[in-house]
Amino acid sequence: MGYINQARIIGFVAAVLLLGAGPVKAALTMQANGTVYDSVQDISWDQDGNAVKTLCDANDPIWQAFDPSAVVNGSGRAKTDICDRDDGRLDWFEAEAWVAHLNAQVYKGITNWRQWTVTQPDPTCSFHSSYTSYGYRCTGSEMGHLFYAAAPDGLENPSMLDFSCPQTCLMNTGQFENFRPSVYWSSTEYANGPALAWSFFASFGYQKDILKGDQGYIWAVRPGQVEPPPGQPEPIPAVGAWGLGLLGLLLMVLARARLR
Known part of the structure; x- marks a missing residue:
């Protein structure tokens, strides 16, 4: 697998992972x-x-x-x-x-x-x-x-x-x-x-x-919304089960690219 193809796969998986990392119960x-x-x-x-x-x-x-x-x-x-x-x-x-x-x-x-x-x-x-x-x-x-x-x-x-x-x-x-x-x-x-x-x-x-x-x-x-106290960090979006699966796929692709 060439470097360009690897980069495309990694970019695609990362993009999908980010889309799947939206907050759970966002409402x-x-x-x-x-x-x-x-x-x-x-x-x-x-x-x-x-x-x-x-x-x-x-x-x-x-x-x-x-x-x-x-x-x-x-x-x-x-x-x-x-x-x-x-x-x-x-x-x-x-x-x-x-x-x-x-x-x-x-x-x-x-x-x-x-x-x-x-x-x-x-x-x-x-x-x-x-x-x-x-x-x-x-x-x-x-x-x-x-x-x-x-x-x-x-x-x-x-x-x-x-x-x-x-x-x-x-x-x-x-x-x-x-x-x-x-x-x-x-x-x-x-x-x-x-x-x-x-x-x-x-x-x-x-x-x-x-x-x-x-x-x-x-x-x-x-x-309206009650404002959070000053300096309170923003919550980290929950990835979810399928997001974790995509993360694992991304790590496998990176590992294979490194071996080559």
């Missing part, structure tokens, strides 16, 4: 302050899928300063009921007040937390034949997109459409913690009924309007 990036950046939606999710429970269990000052009894239209439950009996679930009015409280307390150094939002009507949904306000695969909402499109190793599971895996479809894998396979509130009120707001049923992967007085979990997000 989701763990950030230093305990948030996860979704580059497709340009929002940062709290790493904790149930911060209410986490903070109340720890008797954190943020939880100590929260007063659910002061929430207009709230449930009026005691804080111990929310924390112990109800696993950190809030009604919609309390959920909105909780997110505002996180901003006032500068939770994780952030002051622009909010609940995720829903596009209505959402043309991406596959609607159930009996209910016009509930549907599956709703990637038009921020949580629906995370659930079905952005987190292939942690949240997304298309088999939920046949109800084959309730309570087991969602695992605390990947970057998130304390995720609950249950109902999560959005901030979006239902356009056709002021007593209702949109929610996401993470047990089965569908989106539905429910009464604001019902209980649900809260998962806070903020717009």
Whole structure:
């Protein structure tokens, strides 16, 4: 094999290897302050899928300063009921007040937390034949997109459409913690009924309007990316199994060229 042919092979293999070395799970990036950046939606999710429970269990000052009894239209439950009996679930009015409280307390150094939002009507949904306000695969909402499109190793599971895996479809894998396979509130009120707001049923992967007085979990997000601390090195792209194979091929070609 001539030198020119060897150089061409080496260059080709190296180029393909570099193409295969793109970041794995490029849409989701763990950030230093305990948030996860979704580059497709340009929002940062709290790493904790149930911060209410986490903070109340720890008797954190943020939880100590929260007063659910002061929430207009709230449930009026005691804080111990929310924390112990109800696993950190809030009604919609309390959920909105909780997110505002996180901003006032500068939770994780952030002051622009909010609940995720829903596009209505959402043309991406596959609607159930009996209910016009509930549907599956709703990637038009921020949580629906995370659930079905952005987190292939942690949240997304298309088999939920046949109800084959309730309570087991969602695992605390990947970057998130304390995720609950249950109902999560959005901030979006239902356009056709002021007593209702949109929610996401993470047990089965569908989106539905429910009464604001019902209980649900809260998962806070903020717009944009949290900048990494100064001097933090850029993450090294993951090569992957087939990339390692190409690397081995490249090394074999180099070794053969050296012997000749």
